[in-house]
Amino acid sequence: MPSINRSKTKTPMPSQDAKLRSKNFNEVALGYTEEDAINEAQRCLNCKKPSCMQGCPVQVQIPRFIKYIAEKNFESAISVIKETNSLPAICGRVCPQEEQCEQKCVLAKRADPVGIGRLERFAADWERQQGVKIPDKANPIGKKVAVIGSGPAGLTCAGDLAKLGYDVTVFEAFHEPGGVLIYGIPEFRLPKEIVKQEVDFLKKLGVKVETDMVMGKVLTVDDIFKKGYEAVFIGTGAGLPKFMKIPGENYLGVYSANEFLTRINLMKAYKFPETDTPVKVGRKVAVVGGGNVAMDSARSALRMGAEEVYIVYRRSESEMPARKEEFEHAKEEGIIFKFLTNPTRIIGDEKGWVKGLECIQMELGEPDASGRRRPVPIKGSEFTLDMDTVVIAIGTGPNPLLIEATEGLKLNKYGYIQTDEDGRTSKEGVWAGGDIVTGSATVILAMGAGKKAAQSIHEYLQGK
Amino acid sequence: MFQIIDKKDLAPSIKQFVVDAPLVAQKARPGQFIILRIKEGGERIPLTIADYDAQKGTITIVFQEVGKTTKELGTLKAGDYLADFVGPLGKAVEFSNHKKVLGIGGGLGVAPLYPKLKMLHENGAEVISIIGAKTADMLIMEEEIKAVSDKTYVCTDDGSKGRHGFVTVVLKELLEQGEKFDEIIIIGPPILMKIGTEIAKPYNIPIMVSLNPIMIDGTGMCGGCRVTVGGETKFVCVDGPAFDGTKVDFDELMKRLQTYTGEEKLALDKYQSERGACKCHQ
Numbered sequence: 111m112p113s114i115n116r117s118k119t120k121t122p123m124p125s126q127d128a129k130l131r132s133k134n135f136n137e138v139a140l141g142y143t144e145e146d147a148i149n150e151a152q153r154c155l156n157c158k159k160p161s162c163m164q165g166c167p168v169q170v171q172i173p174r175f176i177k178y179i180a181e182k183n184f185e186s187a188i189s190v191i192k193e194t195n196s197l198p199a200i201c202g203r204v205c206p207q208e209e210q211c212e213q214k215c216v217l218a219k220r221a222d223p224v225g226i227g228r229l230e231r232f233a234a235d236w237e238r239q240q241g242v243k244i245p246d247k248a249n250p251i252g253k254k255v256a257v258i259g260s261g262p263a264g265l266t267c268a269g270d271l272a273k274l275g276y277d278v279t280v281f282e283a284f285h286e287p288g289g290v291l292i293y294g295i296p297e298f299r300l301p302k303e304i305v306k307q308e309v310d311f312l313k314k315l316g317v318k319v320e321t322d323m324v325m326g327k328v329l330t331v332d333d334i335f336k337k338g339y340e341a342v343f344i345g346t347g348a349g350l351p352k353f354m355k356i357p358g359e360n361y362l363g364v365y366s367a368n369e370f371l372t373r374i375n376l377m378k379a380y381k382f383p384e385t386d387t388p389v390k391v392g393r394k395v396a397v398v399g400g401g402n403v404a405m406d407s408a409r410s411a412l413r414m415g416a417e418e419v420y421i422v423y424r425r426s427e428s429e430m431p432a433r434k435e436e437f438e439h440a441k442e443e444g445i446i447f448k449f450l451t452n453p454t455r456i457i458g459d460e461k462g463w464v465k466g467l468e469c470i471q472m473e474l475g476e477p478d479a480s481g482r483r484r485p486v487p488i489k490g491s492e493f494t495l496d497m498d499t500v501v502i503a504i505g506t507g508p509n510p511l512l513i514e515a516t517e518g519l520k521l522n523k524y525g526y527i528q529t530d531e532d533g534r535t536s537k538e539g540v541w542a543g544g545d546i547v548t549g550s551a552t553v554i555l556a557m558g559a560g561k562k563a564a565q566s567i568h569e570y571l572q573g574k
Numbered sequence: 575m576f577q578i579i580d581k582k583d584l585a586p587s588i589k590q591f592v593v594d595a596p597l598v599a600q601k602a603r604p605g606q607f608i609i610l611r612i613k614e615g616g617e618r619i620p621l622t623i624a625d626y627d628a629q630k631g632t633i634t635i636v637f638q639e640v641g642k643t644t645k646e647l648g649t650l651k652a653g654d655y656l657a658d659f660v661g662p663l664g665k666a667v668e669f670s671n672h673k674k675v676l677g678i679g680g681g682l683g684v685a686p687l688y689p690k691l692k693m694l695h696e697n698g699a700e701v702i703s704i705i706g707a708k709t710a711d712m713l714i715m716e717e718e719i720k721a722v723s724d725k726t727y728v729c730t731d732d733g734s735k736g737r738h739g740f741v742t743v744v745l746k747e748l749l750e751q752g753e754k755f756d757e758i759i760i761i762g763p764p765i766l767m768k769i770g771t772e773i774a775k776p777y778n779i780p781i782m783v784s785l786n787p788i789m790i791d792g793t794g795m796c797g798g799c800r801v802t803v804g805g806e807t808k809f810v811c812v813d814g815p816a817f818d819g820t821k822v823d824f825d826e827l828m829k830r831l832q833t834y835t836g837e838e839k840l841a842l843d844k845y846q847s848e849r850g851a852c853k854c855h856q
Contacts, residue, residue, distance in 0.1 A: 283793050285611060285618075285658045322660045324793055328597050349795035353807060360800060360807065360826055362833045369796035377617065377790065383844050386617035386643055387790070388837035462829035509794055511812065 115152035118221035123228055128442040132412050135297040135380055138439060139203070144182070147232040151180035154224045157216060162226060165214035167558025168195045168266070172211060172226055179229055185240075188233040192245075195230075196269035196312060197262065197557065199238065199304045202231025204295060205554045206433050238307060244314045248275035253571050256281065256339040258325045258512065261289020262553045263345035263544025265312060266560030267567075272315040274568050279339075281323040286376065289347055291553070293376040294368075296406050298413070299436075302375070326515035331540060340574065341539050341567045344527065345560060348545035350507040354398065358456030359502070363390060363464035367399070367407045367503035374410050389414065392498020396420045396467050398453055399503030400430040401550075405437065407501045408445045419445050420495065424452040424472050424485045450474070450485060454492060456500055466494045506550050516540075524549065533563035541567055576610075576659035579632065581652045584714040585707070587639040588682065589648050590624070595659050596631030603666030604689035605784070605816050608633060609792040611658035612646055619643050620789045620811070622686035623662060624715075633661070636685035636714065642841040663792045667782065667816045669693070672756040674700040676748065677723070678741050678770060680762025681707055684715050686784050687761045688722070695722035702755070703727070704744045710735035742770050749777050757782060760819060764831070768824035781819035785810045787830060801827050 124140040125131075131138050142150065154176040162172045171190050178187035191198045207213075207227035215223035237243075255271050257264045260282040268278045286292050288305045313319065323329065331342055351366035353359050370389065373379040377387035391414040397407045400423035408419045421440070423430060426449045430437060441447070450472040457466035471491035474483035508525045520528040520536035526547055533541040543559030545551055580592035598608060607622045625634035639645045650656075667690055669675070675694050679687035684705050695701050701722060706729035707713040713728065713735060720726045727744045728736030737744060741762075759782045760770040767783040774781050787799040787810050794812035801810055804821035808814065 283660070284791065285660075322658050323597075324660060324663065327662055328601055351795065351797045353797065355807075360802060360830065362830060366797040369790060369798045372790055372796055378615070381615075382837065383841045385615045386841060388834045388841070390833060390837070461832075462826070511793060 113152060115149055117153060120222040120225045120228075121146050121150040121153075123225075128439075128444075131298065132409075132443040135413055137301050138298050141235055142228055142232040144184075144236075147179050147229060148182060150225050151176045151229055153217065154180070155216060161214040161216060162211045162224070163214075165209075165211040167210070167554050168201075168561050170195050170198075170211075170230070175233065176224065176226070176229055179233060184233055184236045188237040191230060191233055194561075195557070196266055196315075197308045198230050199234035200262070200291060200300060200308055201554055201557070202227050202229075202234055203300050203304075204291075206552055208434060210554060238304075242307070242311055242314075245273075247316055248273055250277065251275040251571075253277065254279070254339045255341045255343070255567060255571075256334045257343045257345065258331075259283075259289060259345040259347060259544075259546075260287035260309075260319060261345055261347050261544060261556060262291065263347075263556035263560040264289070264343065265309065266557040267343045267345060267541075267543065267564045268317045268560075269312050269315060270561055270564035271567060272312065272317045274564075276568075276571070278316070279318040279320060281325050281329070282319060282321045283324040284376065285321050287319050287321060289345075293372045294403065294406070296371065296375055296410050298409065299406065324511065326512035331512075331516045331537070335539065340571055341541065343533075343560070343563050343567065344512065344535070344540065344542040344546060345544045345556070346509060346512050346546045347556075348506045348508050348526075348550045350509045351502070352505045352507060353502055354453060354504060356453060356455055358458055358464075361456055361458035361464045362462050363392060363498060364456060364500045365502070367397070367403045367501050368506065370407055370501045371403070371410065374414070380410075380414060390499065391416050392464075394418045394420075394495075394497050395499040395501065396422050396453075396495060396497045397501045397503055398422045399505070400425065400432060401503065401505070402432050402436055404503035405432045405440050405445075407503050409440055409443060411499065411501065412443055412445065416499070420448055420497075421445055422448045422451050422453060422467070422469060422495075424450065425482065426450055426474060429482045448495075452485065452487065453500075457494065464497055464500055467497045467500055468492055468494045506545075508546055508549075531562075532566035533559055534566060539570075575655040575657065578650055578652055578654050578656065581650070584636065585712045587648070588636065588712070588714055589639070590634060590636045591650075592632050592634050593656065593659055594631060595633050595661075598633050598659065598661045599626050599631045600628050602626040602628075602633060602662040604693045605667035605686075606662035606664045607792070607815060608635065608659055608661030609663060609789065610635075610647075610656050610660070612643065612650070613657045616646075616657065617643055618658070618660075618790055618792070620663075620786075620792055622784070622815075624685040624688055625692075626689070633659075636682065638682045641838050642845045645842070646845065660792065664811060664815050665813065669697070669699070669757065672697070672699045674755050675702070676745070676753075676755045676758045677701060677703045677719075678745060678758065678760045678762070679703070679705045679719070680741050680766040681712070682714070683762030683766070683784075684713075684719060687759060688715055688718055690759055691719065692722045699756075700724050702748070702753075704729065704741045706730060706736075706741035708732065740766070740769075742766065742773055745770055746773050749774060755779050759783075764824050764828045767819060767822075768828075771819035771822075771824075775820050782816050783819040783822060784815045785817060785822065785827060786815070787827060788833060801830075
């Protein structure tokens, strides 16, 4: 029996020094050593009815894999995780565990919860260092399924269907698979090499990936059925950037967070001119918004050499939707937070470049539909921040390209695809999941939706 | 990977590729464009579809060597491969029962003009075209345009071929003579489209222009290509590239095209000095 660690605090995770890391794109959190991992795993009480699992959208067998880590049996630990989660190195890094598995951990009532995410990450990283084993392939069923979009929802759905023996093809519009994992989440939070290796693992399971395929334009859903696919999963995400609709948004130096991050992450503008895609980051940068995308944009701007980076957010610190860990990291790196501040106008110079952001001070009023207290402008409190670059990170909407080209898909009033609990859409043989159904959410919720849809597709095709 | 199956020099620094891309060719329509990337580490650039052949599975693109990527593209030969070739993107243009149309193409703009005039011609419309370039040797696709036009005016800025002066001079003359059209299509540098629109606007004829802003993904997910049309922000890659010229804020478009002037020069200088130092590619 492994010994029990009664420490009330999580085993700390080594990380790059804040001063050093704010100048590079290397991963911030360095991950547990074997000793750290075993030490942390020994904090798990191995509950008979593990409540932590209720908090995991893909039902990882948490106490089982943690027990293996405590016993130094890392190989078994990772194979338990991979029974239900095809992308553990990613989930261990980007899941908001504090709102999911770790929130439900029994220890969390009186101490730090078990570092489940860190342990999952450790097991996945350990396996990668050993060289990932090619899994046994299921017997081919001889039925083709198409997955549109290679973000977390699509990849999970594809992986699960491949494991069941389906012939799965993933269609991706960009030149690299991964969706937000590739273009959105920066290298310093999620190294792209890891995404690539997780996709390679899916390919070893037999999943085919076709890039440069803008579905709706190059092929429609009906074209896919004509090509002999018997089911389609749509996981195209919510990638349409929202702008604020305030004056001056088209000045030079104003970016949507999607553009800013795509240039930096997917196109690797941080290596320009070694790579060909430029990005323009001034001395002073304002990022508008308070979510993870805003944190990612601000921290990226800092790494691109900006001297002062501001987060401009209309509510207060406690309403910020960003992960606590990312907020803490951003503060450590020197990001300046302007809470209860809302932009009213972007000011430009005669050549059309941004030179300032006019803002108004806000105060919190009554709670709104989301349950958060609604910010209300304070009359006459306008002031101007001098800025060279403005990044708008106030959310995204559904991209209409595929939806408009697909007949018979019911949408909700916000333009997202309507599905039942299993992800079934109003169109025969078509499922959908992830942000294209729920609006912007988390990686792990998208994965959970992909998983549910895969099961439902399996049931449907078995009956066919 | 997408193979270049034919390459032609149309003019000094203007080249034409025929690319093997069967899926794109099957869906391509006039007005649409593609995005290509030469290789790993390369940038994504938009180019209009100049012609397409669904049966052969090919797409024709025309580009001018103006910066690092287009110069590097120009060094590729028939038989070489492009890493990425994405499309067809943007909205296809549609003309409803047009009987007489005026098409104006300036410089490289003649290439995107061609598929539109070809479609109009095939639909039985009377097509008048005005094409122009700086000099006679910079004029492209003259034969192709003539083949789909009932009458073609050729202009050069220096008078080395056809009429001496800008294409807009002929536009003005035709309108002043009282010629009527169901639509005027103007494609070329933004300044040409702006001036052409200003000249034609008083005649109350629909004016179509095709915009060419900076793009990255070309699928509507970043807004890098946004322009103001009729007071509203539009994404050229999904809402366009064709718009009503009278509603476009051309000054904003021209400013936004200057965003990366410094970086573009840096990339080009680096590329050329590396090529100068290394003889293996020459």
